[in-house]
Amino acid sequence: MFFGPEHIPLENGGLSYYPQYIDDPDTLYQLLRDNTPWQQPVLEVYGRRHVSPRLVAFIGDVGVSYRYSGYQHIAQPWPDVLSSLRDKIVIDTGYEFNCALLNYYRDGNDCMGYHSDDEAVLGSDPCVASLSIGCPRDFMLKSKINKRPAQKINLASGSLLLMLPPTQRYWQHALPVRKGLSQGRINITFRKVLLSPQD
Numbered sequence: 507m508f509f510g511p512e513h514i515p516l517e518n519g520g521l522s523y524y525p526q527y528i529d530d531p532d533t534l535y536q537l538l539r540d541n542t543p544w545q546q547p548v549l550e551v552y553g554r555r556h557v558s559p560r561l562v563a564f565i566g567d568v569g570v571s572y573r574y575s576g577y578q579h580i581a582q583p584w585p586d587v588l589s590s591l592r593d594k595i596v597i598d599t600g601y602e603f604n605c606a607l608l609n610y611y612r613d614g615n616d617c618m619g620y621h622s623d624d625e626a627v628l629g630s631d632p633c634v635a636s637l638s639i640g641c642p643r644d645f646m647l648k649s650k651i652n653k654r655p656a657q658k659i660n661l662a663s664g665s666l667l668l669m670l671p672p673t674q675r676y677w678q679h680a681l682p683v684r685k686g687l688s689q690g691r692i693n694i695t696f697r698k699v700l701l702s703p704q705d
């Protein structure tokens with residue numbers, strides 16, 4: 507099955523949303539939930555250290571590492587299921603990705619605060635491809651240059667959201683707490699870390 511994408515324009519940016527990008531999200535969800543070496547690192551956000559409010563894993567090509575939130579992530583090798591998914595996303599979008607950050611939100615209490623995926627190692631205008639499986643959750647976007655209300659997109663299981671350049675430069679995004687949700691969700695953001703200046 508393949509629907510979309512739906513283009514969602516943003517002032518100084520833009521999104522492409524594929525509501526049903528993969529066929530069998532439930533199987534992929536269970537496979538990743540049960541076979542990923544999940545970690546719960548101590549993160550440093552705005553100078554304060556706290557245990558991450560979700561579980562994480564970082565996978566990628568040999569030699570890729572990625573420092574964010576005060577923590578150095580060394581890539582684990584790609585499981586087959588994710589390298590073939592990466593290949594499909596590269597073909598469908600025309601963007602390259604050499605690593606992926608996995609976030610496991612165990613229930614509605616797990617969350618991610620407002621931030622941009624704008625680390626220097628991603629280059630000046632990255633495209634980030636975000637695949638969601640499991641419990642649908644609200645994804646919020648707010649502008650860095652005006653105070654208009656945040657936009658909300660409910661990310662369906664099996665959906666792919668592309669955050670197109672220059673979205674990371676002008677927007678922040680978050681996954682807020684949703685008390686009462688007992689189901690888990692896994693999000694995979696495919697990224698391209700630059701390994702040398704000419705990449």
Ligand SMILES: O=C(O)CCC(=O)C(=O)O
Nearest residue numbers: 607609623645681693695
């Ligand atoms: O879980 C999500 O949908 C967002 C994840 C995210 O923003 C990130 O990993 O940087």
Ligand SMILES: [Fe+2]
Nearest residue numbers: 621622623679
């Ligand atoms: Fe992000």
